Amino acid sequence: MIESITYKFISKITRSLKRGKQVHRRLPQGGLVYIDRPLPFLVLFRHPAGKPDHATADFVKANASYIISHEEQTPQLQELVRAIAGEMADQFGAFMILEIMAAPSDNLDTPMFRVLGPEKQLPATISTLTKELESLKISGLRTNVETASNKELLENPQRLMPEEELKKNSYLMLGLQLKTVYCDSQTGRPYPLLLRTIREKLSNAIKKTVFNFVSVQTPHKPIHFQALGRQAVNRVVWRIDKQLTSISDQFRFLLLVTPVNKNEAWAEFRDAKFREAPTFHYRLMPIDADQLKRKLYNIPIEKIDDPTLAYLFRDKRHELDKMLTMLADRNTPDFMYSSMQLFGGVDDQLLKLAEGILAAIPEPTRDEDPDIIPVPEFAELAEQEIAFLKEQHAGVDSGVDVRDDIVGLIVSKGRLNVGTDAKIPRHRAQALIQHEVGTHILTYFNGKAQPLQQLYVGSPGYEELQEGLAVLSEYLVGGLDQDRLRVLAARVVVVYHMTKGCSFTDNFWRLKADYHFEDEIAFDITMRVHRGGGLTKDAVYLRGLVHLLEYLKQGHELEPLLIGKIRQDYIPIVQELIYRNVLRPVPLKPRYLLDPAIKPKLEQLKAGISVFNLL
Incomplete structure (x- = not known):
């Protein structure tokens, strides 16, 4: 702990x-100066004399350049701010100081x-801050904004600089x-969730304001307002990750x-003339x-000042909590209710x-003698595709296990x-390899190439996009046939009816009698949905595909x-972290994105097509 802000201390900064x-240095009385890298702005908070206000001080910590100090330290703080502003104005051509304070509570x-700024100068910057604050949506609160002169900042005894000095130095x-x-x-105690929400939204409003100021007042042109966020990630983030x-x-x-006893369960179900649900066995827990869960909630995510990364980690903790609850409830009715929270159910539109x-594809393809690829041959084809990924990135450490x-x-x-009894039609082999x-393997190792491990472990709810991408890849390589689409639709129907109380045998007979699925295929679909006590995950394949087609129709890549x-x-979170140089370029691309012959299909997707057009 330092005792005072000395000339030597300021010179080092x-x-x-x-x-x-x-710059990351302690100040007297628990204060802090943190500047991620040379930046054209500084956010400041001073604790009122004799009344520390840690809740309001918390708002500045989400920024890439800030100081937390005390009013009693104002004379020394003036010299520190003056030195930082001078150095940054020399580098950028102008400098912005934003002081945050709590309004009187009486x-x-x-x-x-309440925004305090020059009465006539820089109207665009002040207007940006005002508009961003007005647009904040905070449940239950009216986010009204007033503007007033910054004279009280420039003329009171605790001022940081006089107005003449600001004008002279382009501050x-x-x-x-x-x-x-x-x-x-x-x-006087803070409401933690509301504090967190306001801090996250306020930090973006400040970055957008600085972006406007820098773009107008300096020759520097940041690529995006998020590029003004933190690039350095402190050790606590990596430890929690x-x-x-x-x-x-x-x-x-x-x-x-x-x-683990699929074959035995199928034989049991068949012998019972499909009238009694089979008994399933699972791996030991x-x-x-x-x-x-105790370890999970002992992780101190609240210590992370970065709102974006803190959100990612809280989101992941919530998902892991739900998964652990599901595993504890495996083979009980409660399993399905946790599954609906984690993977969602089926709404009327998807049904x-x-x-x-x-209805459009009422009958399966009747192939009396389908060409089934031997499992060892399929495994070899998959190994060849993995080798293709290894050529692009040495970090791919994958393989095939039969x-x-x-x-x-x-x-x-x-x-x-790969299951030893897997029955894969030869014409579907390449589609399943891309799937x-x-x-799945490509995104795992793309994520693993990032410093943030959550990108390969999986963000909460990633399954919908993953399976949508995987099914779309089947279409792009010409392997999404009518039977496959029927299976994806059937999974949705079975998930819907299971959540409405239908039994295993009810759903099996629905597929067999109403939709003409072959016995073993109907069993496989029903087993996948009813496993564990009711896994609604299988609805995400079709749902993910629909949402992905809409995403591409909007012009996205x-x-x-x-x-x-x-x-x-x-996607906006990932893009923000890319702008902030926290994430790296993607090392792996799938074969279909590198194949010129598939480009017309991609263009067709961007033009906008429905699921029915994929056939």
Whole structure:
């Protein structure tokens, strides 16, 4: 802890900034100066004399350049701010200071935000801040904004600089008063969720304001307002990322909820003339869900100042909590209710689409002697595709495992598991390889190439986009046939009726009698949906495909979706982290994106087509 802000202390900070280095130094009485890298702005908070206000101070921590100090330190703080502003104005041509403060609590008519700025100068910058604050949507609060002169910042005894000095050096001094709605008026204690929400939204408003200021007042042109956010990620972020990944790596969710006795269960069900649900057996549980939950909630995510990364980690913790609850409830009715929270159910629109597909394709393809590719040959083709990925990126450490305790195909931890009894039509082999290797394995290792491990572990709800991409890849390589689309639609129908209370046998007979599925295929679909007690995940294939087609119709590109295992609404978050140089370029591309012959299909998708047009 330092005792005072000395000339020597200030000189060290300016030297660091001159060399383009980060500044992270303690100030007296628990204060802090943090500057991620040379930046043309500074956000400031001063604790009122004798009344520390840690809740309001928390708002500045979401920014890439800030100081937290105390009013008693103002004389020394003036010299520190003057030195930082001088160095940054030399580098950028202008400098902006925004001081945040709590509004007096004794006035009930106080607006949510009060912007203090020059009365006539820089109207565009002040207008940007005002508009951004007005547009904030905070549940239950009226976000009204007033503007006033910054004279009170420039003329009171605690001022940082006089007006003449600001004009002479191309500095802009703004103030922002916040109504303390984020604290209990009686106890003064903050409301944590409201504080977090306002902090996240306010940090973006400040970045957009700085973006306008820099674009207008300096020759520097940031690529995006998010590029003004933090680039350096502190050690606590990497530690928490690693802790969450460690918990996720301790169990293989899909394997633990997939029966290991599929063949025996099928024989039992067939012998009972399809009248009694078979008995399914599962792998022994390798974890204690309660102990892992204790570890999960001991992870101190609240210590992360970066709102974006804190959101990612809270979101992942919530998903892991739900998964552990599902594993603890495996083979009980509660399993299905947690599954609906995690993977969603089936709404009327999706059900109508699925039923429409089954009506449009009422009968399966009748091939008396289908050409089934031998499992070893399929495994060799998959190994060749993995080798294609390894040529692009040395970090691909994958392979194919043929196992007798697997049903069909499952990718787990970046490896392809193939059941010994898998029956794969030869004409579908390449489509399934692009599904499993070109999507699931590729996004796993694209995510693993990033410093943030959550991108390969998987963001909450990533399955919908993953399976949508995987099914679309089947279409792009010419392997999405009518039978495959019927199966995806049937999964949706079975999930819907299961959530409405239908039994295993009810759903099997629905597929067999109403939709003419062959006995074993109807059994496989029903088993997948009813496994574990009711897994609604199988509805995400068709839902993900529909949402992906709409995404492409809006003119978006496929490639950004392959950065890792993310969900669609994470795209702005990923883009922000790319602008901030937290994430790296994607090392792997699927074969279909490199094939010129497939480009017309991609253009057709952007023009806008429905699921029915894929046939």
